[in-house]
């Protein structure tokens with residue numbers, strides 16, 4: 078049974094109790110995602126440098142410590158086969174497996190499994206014990222080893238201890254200290270809804286033989302509370318082919334192709350077993366609903382010993398291999414050499430058993446006792462889908478090839494959300510060239526430019542035909558603002574805005590962008606003909622800086638926009654077009670591009686983008702005001718440009734927005750996306766989008782806008798705008814941080 082959805086029956090009168098604004102006005106734009114992960118919730122404070130704390134670790138010793146824990150069975154949660162290895166692999170996989178390529182969110186990178194909802198997802202059952210088993214190691218290393226790293230490294234080490242040659246490992250995942258509220262996990266009000274109830278994320282469709290690709294974006298799982306797919310088959314129906322469709326869709330959303338997908342599942346299920354020895358009715362509430370005396374542990378099993386041979390996790394009771402704690406091709410051997418018949422687990426869930434096979438699969442606790450081969454419906458999907466079947470056969474026939482492919486896919490799974498390889502720490506980073514999913518970059522040709530070169534380049538850019546404040550700002554922004562903190566992809570480094578697919582993103586106004594890139598390349602060629610070097614990526618960012626300085630000067634202020642040189646230019650070959658396509662914004666309120674949908678309003682998409690750029694509410698606000706002053710709409714339109722002197726870095730946007738009384742109305746036929754303001758003579762004076770007007774309508778954004786729109790606000794506006802701008806330009810500069 079899942080948690081009780083709704084409000085707490087106990088009516089608190091303190092500590093945030095009582096009916097909140099959020100309940101009175103549930104549609105109000107929620108800025109909480111811009112305030113999370115603040116210094117206040119982080120016990121290490123904002124100056125904590127994980128890389129330097131980690132550098133003190135002896136990884137060889139850490140491995141020894143993990144190995145000792147892996148092979149020392151504890152009475153409070155006895156290890157199957159005396160080995161927690163498979164359990165730790167599942168821990169690592171379930172941490173990493175929430176990643177979805179569409180918005181880059183999820184994944185192992187933040188240690189999020191310590192918090193709700195993930196700590197209490199039905200699919201994460203009993204992983205509370207796996208995390209608790211690792212506490213002595215976390216305790217020993219303290220700040221020098223994040224939970225996020227430990228969760229995945231334990232799985233990686235366990236695999237090596239069981240004979241699997243891993244491809245390598247990068248540390249560097251920094252713990253967060255609260256649940257990531259920016260992740261959309263779905264709109265259901267029920268965990269793991271049964272059968273026909275699981276339609277919310279499928280737009281109402283119940284036909285699981287056709288609906289797999291209708292899964293709501295950006296979700297990566299077929300059901301609320303699952304990591305990927307239902308092991309029993311879609312909605313508990315043991316249809317192996319339909320299960321394969323779900324597998325293809327969900328693993329595809331993680332950026333895995335068919336071969337990687339088969340490698341992961343067949344490789345993962347080469348180890349361990351599933352747990353469903355007793356009826357599910359014996360199981361208590363998940364950690365977040367369990368009593369305080371259970372101290373963060375959940376799923377208390379009241380049957381027999383409550384663990385070991387009585388354990389209940391998924392409610393399925395399956396063993397895949399004769400050697401479940403040793404790397405071997407046993408899973409695929411069993412899958413392709415047995416006749417499986419549909420049976421039921423002790424809990425009544427559908428699973429498959431080779432009824433005519435010898436019982437040669439070991440019991441986890443009773444030596445000399447053996448079971449017949451068994452499989453999950455999802456496992457049989459690898460046999461019954463024709464493409465998966467071919468791959469499975471290839472892997473079964475060539476164990477070395479399978480080992481190599483699983484090694485690569487497992488490495489990708491664990492590191493997919495870590496961003497540039499310069500973030501990886503530790504002695505086990507592969508020496509090979511980076512892989513395509515790591516968004517490789519060439520080595521820098523220089524790390525600094527002479528100050529005189531920087532200022533001469535800025536004047537050359539401003540003097541170049543076709544370049545102006547508006548298109549320089551939108552180009553620099555288009556380049557840098559693809560960054561997303563979720564998986565640390567995108568950003569200005571690499572100048573991928575000049576490559577496909579970014580060069581064709583509608584938000585970048587491709588025709589205008591092409592002209593800007595051409596003009597900047599002209600400046601680059603000229604500079605290089607004097608024997609010096611500058612990257613296009615740096616020129617794009619420098620162009621934005623030059624434009625802002627010029628606009629500030631027009632407003633009567635002399636400023637220098639900080640500039641960190643050293644960016645490089647990627648090639649098209651180094652750019653994974655299909656996954657870079659996910660970086661395309663549906664809307665970008667900063668440039669007044671696009672708009673929302675019924676389920677995500679324009680201003681919500683603006684906040685979501687701001688969250689992916691790690692902006693605070695004041696940073697978001699000041700950037701919008703600045704963009705409007707700089708006339709930086711993607712299409713050069715005048716929407717939201719509430720100033721009579723565009724191209725001048727003034728606080729006019731705020732002054733005019735806050736000073737307009739009852740003059741705004743919806744423009745007919747725009748679905749409340751476009752508004753206009755009339756002056757006293759009844760003439761249209763301004764037009765604006767939702768991304769503009771939200772700063773006058775939302776109480777907290779209005780409060781911030783008032784700061785910048787006050788008579789003493791102009792110089793703070795310029796300073797704060799430049800700071801926020803520079804922050805965005807450098808978000809991806811892990812090479813210099």
Ligand code: HEB
Nearest residue numbers: 163164166167170308341342345349350351352390391455
């Ligand atoms: Fe897994 C276990 C399902 C994929 C690794 N899995 C498991 C279980 C289930 C599953 C139900 C049981 C749990 C218990 O305990 O009861 N999976 C699944 C699915 C999928 C998967 C549905 C998709 C298709 N896996 C996977 C992957 C991996 C894995 C990808 C990695 C790589 N698993 C695993 C392991 C295990 C499992 C290792 C065992 C654990 C132990 O032994 O504890």
